[in-house]
Amino acid sequence: MARLRRVSAVLLIIWLILPLIPLAIWSFAGVWRYPNLLPQIWSYRPWSFALSDQSGVLSSLALTAGIALAVTLISVVIGVPAGRALGLYTFRGKALVELIILAPIIVPGIAVALGLQTVFIGLGLNNTVTGVVLVHLIPTLPYMVLVMAAVFAAYDPLAEDQARSLGASPAQVFRHVTLPAVLPGIVVGAMFTFLVSWGQYILTLTIGGGRVQTLPLIMFQFVVSGRNDITGAIAMIYILPGVLILILTARHLTGRSAALTGFGR
Amino acid sequence: MRTLTIAALLATTLAPIAHAETGDGAALIAMPWDKIVEQARGGTVNMFMWGGSDSINQYVSGYIGGILMADYGITLNRVGITDTVEAVNVVLGEKEAGVADKGAVDMIWINGENFRTMRQGDLVWCGYTDALPNNALINWENPAIANDFGVPVDGCEVPWSKAQFAFAYDSATLTNPPKSIPDLITWIKANPGQFTYPAAPDFNGAVFVRHVFYHAAGGAENLLGPFDQAKFDAAASKTWAILNDLEPYLWREGKTYPASITALDQLFANTEVALTFNYDASQFGLAVQNGSFPETVRSYGLTDGTIGNTNYTAIPFNSPNKAAAMVLQNLLLSGAAQVEKATPAAWGAAPAIEVDRMTAQDQARFATIEQLPSVVSMQDLGKAAMPELQADWISAIEQGWIANVGQ
Amino acid sequence: MQDRLKIALLLAPALIVILVLFFGGLGVGLLRSFNYMPVIGLNDPNLDAYRSLLSSPEVYRSFGLTLYIATTSTVIATVLAVATALLLRRSFPGRAVASFLVQLNLTIPHLVGGIGILYLFSQSGSFARLAHEYAVIAKPADFPALIFDPYAIGVILTYVWKEVPFITVITLATLQALGDDHETIARTLGATWGQAFRHVLLPQIMPGVLAASAIVFAFTFGAYEIPALLGASHPQALPVIAYRSFTDADLAARPQALALAMLIALISGLMIVVYSRALRGKGRG
Numbered sequence: 034m035a036r037l038r039r040v041s042a043v044l045l046i047i048w049l050i051l052p053l054i055p056l057a058i059w060s061f062a063g064v065w066r067y068p069n070l071l072p073q074i075w076s077y078r079p080w081s082f083a084l085s086d087q088s089g090v091l092s093s094l095a096l097t098a099g100i101a102l103a104v105t106l107i108s109v110v111i112g113v114p115a116g117r118a119l120g121l122y123t124f125r126g127k128a129l130v131e132l133i134i135l136a137p138i139i140v141p142g143i144a145v146a147l148g149l150q151t152v153f154i155g156l157g158l159n160n161t162v163t164g165v166v167l168v169h170l171i172p173t174l175p176y177m178v179l180v181m182a183a184v185f186a187a188y189d190p191l192a193e194d195q196a197r198s199l200g201a202s203p204a205q206v207f208r209h210v211t212l213p214a215v216l217p218g219i220v221v222g223a224m225f226t227f228l229v230s231w232g233q234y235i236l237t238l239t240i241g242g243g244r245v246q247t248l249p250l251i252m253f254q255f256v257v258s259g260r261n262d263i264t265g266a267i268a269m270i271y272i273l274p275g276v277l278i279l280i281l282t283a284r285h286l287t288g289r290s291a292a293l294t295g296f297g298r
Numbered sequence: 299m300r301t302l303t304i305a306a307l308l309a310t311t312l313a314p315i316a317h318a319e320t321g322d323g324a325a326l327i328a329m330p331w332d333k334i335v336e337q338a339r340g341g342t343v344n345m346f347m348w349g350g351s352d353s354i355n356q357y358v359s360g361y362i363g364g365i366l367m368a369d370y371g372i373t374l375n376r377v378g379i380t381d382t383v384e385a386v387n388v389v390l391g392e393k394e395a396g397v398a399d400k401g402a403v404d405m406i407w408i409n410g411e412n413f414r415t416m417r418q419g420d421l422v423w424c425g426y427t428d429a430l431p432n433n434a435l436i437n438w439e440n441p442a443i444a445n446d447f448g449v450p451v452d453g454c455e456v457p458w459s460k461a462q463f464a465f466a467y468d469s470a471t472l473t474n475p476p477k478s479i480p481d482l483i484t485w486i487k488a489n490p491g492q493f494t495y496p497a498a499p500d501f502n503g504a505v506f507v508r509h510v511f512y513h514a515a516g517g518a519e520n521l522l523g524p525f526d527q528a529k530f531d532a533a534a535s536k537t538w539a540i541l542n543d544l545e546p547y548l549w550r551e552g553k554t555y556p557a558s559i560t561a562l563d564q565l566f567a568n569t570e571v572a573l574t575f576n577y578d579a580s581q582f583g584l585a586v587q588n589g590s591f592p593e594t595v596r597s598y599g600l601t602d603g604t605i606g607n608t609n610y611t612a613i614p615f616n617s618p619n620k621a622a623a624m625v626l627q628n629l630l631l632s633g634a635a636q637v638e639k640a641t642p643a644a645w646g647a648a649p650a651i652e653v654d655r656m657t658a659q660d661q662a663r664f665a666t667i668e669q670l671p672s673v674v675s676m677q678d679l680g681k682a683a684m685p686e687l688q689a690d691w692i693s694a695i696e697q698g699w700i701a702n703v704g705q
Numbered sequence: 706m707q708d709r710l711k712i713a714l715l716l717a718p719a720l721i722v723i724l725v726l727f728f729g730g731l732g733v734g735l736l737r738s739f740n741y742m743p744v745i746g747l748n749d750p751n752l753d754a755y756r757s758l759l760s761s762p763e764v765y766r767s768f769g770l771t772l773y774i775a776t777t778s779t780v781i782a783t784v785l786a787v788a789t790a791l792l793l794r795r796s797f798p799g800r801a802v803a804s805f806l807v808q809l810n811l812t813i814p815h816l817v818g819g820i821g822i823l824y825l826f827s828q829s830g831s832f833a834r835l836a837h838e839y840a841v842i843a844k845p846a847d848f849p850a851l852i853f854d855p856y857a858i859g860v861i862l863t864y865v866w867k868e869v870p871f872i873t874v875i876t877l878a879t880l881q882a883l884g885d886d887h888e889t890i891a892r893t894l895g896a897t898w899g900q901a902f903r904h905v906l907l908p909q910i911m912p913g914v915l916a917a918s919a920i921v922f923a924f925t926f927g928a929y930e931i932p933a934l935l936g937a938s939h940p941q942a943l944p945v946i947a948y949r950s951f952t953d954a955d956l957a958a959r960p961q962a963l964a965l966a967m968l969i970a971l972i973s974g975l976m977i978v979v980y981s982r983a984l985r986g987k988g989r990g
Binding site: 159 | 344351352359384391392394400445558560561567570589592
C-alpha cells in the first residue's frame, strides 16, 4: 500500500509539472526545430522581447492584474454581506436566492457574453476596461458568496452581540470581532476571484473587443502565429503572480477550512 | 497603504483616455493640410491590423509609431487581430447600435471582401484622399490600384502594400518542388501526407483554393468581370472534385485542416509538411530571420502564374480621430516609409506607390536593397501575375469550399 | 421584520449585479436569438435561427463532439481526482510537494495548460521528438495524432490536467470536514479497505464530488479557448462555432450564434439541477 502510494505520488508530481517544461524551455530557445530534444541555439531573445516595451507584455501584465484586483475588490465588498445573509439566516425564498447566485458558476460565460455585448455597445461599455471588469464579475461573484456563506455558516454571531452589549459601536464590532473571524474566508474567496478573472479569455475577448489586451489574449495571438519562444516567456510571466498568491495564502487553503464545502445551514 | 495602492490601480484601469477628437470628416477635408496636422497633434490613432507577423507589428509599432510620436506627437495604438473581419464587425456592431462618432476603430488594414462589406454597409469614410500630400505618389491610373478586387476604390481607402502569392520549400530536403498546379496535384498524390492548406475562410487558404479554381476554369481570363453563376458552377464542380480527390493524400488524410496560415507555417517548420505558401512572399524571409524556418528555405511562383493583390488602409465612418488617421496614412504612403517597408529586415514588402515618383534619395535607397535568398524577387513573380476576381466570386468560392470540401 | 430588511440589504448588491449582468445578458441573448431587438429596429421575432440550427447536420456533429468532450473529461477527471484525494489524505514522504503542486495547478490558467499539452503531444512535440530520438518513429506523421484529431484527445488531456486538482481540492476539503470516525468504526468492525470505501466513505463524499463534477461538466461543455486552440477544423466544439457565427460579417448569422449560446446555457442549466440536488443530499451523513 505504501509503495503504491509512493509510486502514484511520483507519477502525480511528474504529470503536474510536465506541461510546464516545454514552455520553460521554449522561453530560452533561439532556434528549436524538430527533431531536436533541446534547442539547437539557446537565447535570451524571447525573454528580452517579452520584457521590452514593444511587446506590450508588461503593460498587459499590469492591465490584467489591475482588472483582477478591481474585480476582487468589488466582489469582496458585495460578496461578504451576501455571504453573511446566506450563512447566518434562513428565510423564505433562500433556495431561490442560492440558485440565482449559483447560476453564473455553472452557465458558461460565452452564453452570457454574446448577448451582453449588444447591451454594452449601447451603453458605451464595449471595448472598455470598465466593461471588462463588469463582465468578469459574473463568474467571480458567486465564488466569493459561496465561500463567505460557508464561512458565516460556521460563525457564531454571539460574540458580536456580546461586544455590542459591552458598548462597542457597529464599526468597532466589525473591525475587532467579525473581520478577524471571517478574514481567512475572505482571503480564500479573494484568491478564487482573482484567479478566475486572471485566467479569463472569452469574456475579455468578446467585451474587450481587442482593445482590452489582457495577457491571455496576447499569449493566444503569439501561439497561433507560431512564435512558441515568446509564448513560452509570456506563459512563465503569466503564471508567476498565481504562484506568488498561492505562497502567500497557502495556509488558508489547507487545514480545516469550511470554505470549500458549499452553503451551510 | 494597501488600500491606497489598490485605489490607485483601480483609478488607472478605469480612467478614460482623454484626447482631442476629430470625428467631423467634412470639416477636416475643408482644411489645409497644416491645420489637419495641428488638429491631430497630441492625439491617438487606433489601427486594427492582422497581428500574425512579429516583424510587421514591429515595423508599425516601432518605426511608424516612433515617427508619429516624434514628429507629430500622435500615439499609435496598434490592435492586433487574427482576421480583418473582426475589425469590420466592430464597426458594423457600432453602426447597428447607433454609435456614429465615438468608434473604437480609426484605421483598418484591409482589402477584398472586407472592403466590399464596408462599402456596401457605408461603414467607411470616403472622399478625403486628395487632401493627403502623399496621394500624389500613388498611380491611380493603374487599374490594379484603382480597383480593390474589382470594387472601385473611389477615394475610400489608400494603398499600402503589394503582395503576390508564392510557394516555399526546404531546398535541403526537397530538390524538385512542383511548379504548376497540375504538377502539384501529381506531386501530392506521389507524396501522401506532405501537403495541406488552411481551411477557408483563412485568407491564404482561400487564395490557394482560388489558384485551383483558375486552373479548373482554364485560366483567369475566363472569370474576369462580374459574377456569373453559370461560369462559377462549371468551374466550381471541377474544383471541388479535384480537392476532394486529393483529400486522402493530404496531411492527416484531409480529416482536419490547419486553422490558419501560421498553423501551416508551423507544420512546415516542424517538417510535418514539405510545402508552404503565402500571399506575401516576404513572410518566408522574416521566418528565416527569426529562426522558425531553416536557412535553406527557398520560394518560387508558378509557371502558370500566381495571384497578386494590392492591400490598403481605410478609415471607418465613425472614427473619432480622423485627423490623426489621415496623418498616419500620409506617413505610411511616404517614400521613406515605403522604402523602409521594402527592406527585408523590416518586412520586405513591395511598395504600393510609384518608385519613380519618390525623391531621388528614396529611390537610391530602394535600389540598394538586398534581396534575401529565401524570398523570390517581386520582379520574377510579377512576370506571371494573375489578377484577383471581384469579391462576389471570392465569397462564392469560399462558401463553396466550406460546403463541399471542408465538411 | 427588521431581520428581513437587514437580509434584503445584505443581499441586494450581489443580487442586483447578478440579475442585471448575468440574467440580463442571458435575456438579451434570448431575445436576439429570436431576432427581436426593437432598439435597433428588429421588430418581428421568429424562430428562423432555431429552425436552421435544428436542420444543420454541422450543428448536430458539433453538439455530439462537445457532449463527448465534456462527458469524457468529467468522468476521467472525477475518477482520478477521487483517487488523488485518497492518496493525499495520509501523510507520506513527498506529500507536501504533491499537495503544493496540486494547489499550484489551480492557479495556472487553462490556456497555459492547453499550450503546454500542445507542445508535449503534437506530432512534432516533445514526446514525438523523444520517440524519434529512440528510433521508434522516423517522421512526424508516424507519431499518433493526439492534437487536432477527431477524438479531441489533446482537449480532453488539457481538461483532465486542470480539473483533477480542482475536484481533488474540493474532495479533500470535504474529507477533512468529515473526519475519519465512520471509516475507523467500519474497519474495526471488520470491513476491508474496499468495503469501507464503497459503503462508508464514497457515499459521504459523493455529494461534494457530484457538485464539483457538475461544475466541471458545465465548464468543459461551454469553454472556448481550449477547443479553439487544440481542436480539429471540423467538427468544432459548440462554443467555437457559436463565437465564429457571432463574429461573422454576415449579420444574418448573429441570431444563430445566440441560439447556439442559448443551447449551451440550456445544457449547463441542466447541470445546475444536478448540482443543487447533490448539495441538498449533502445534509445526510
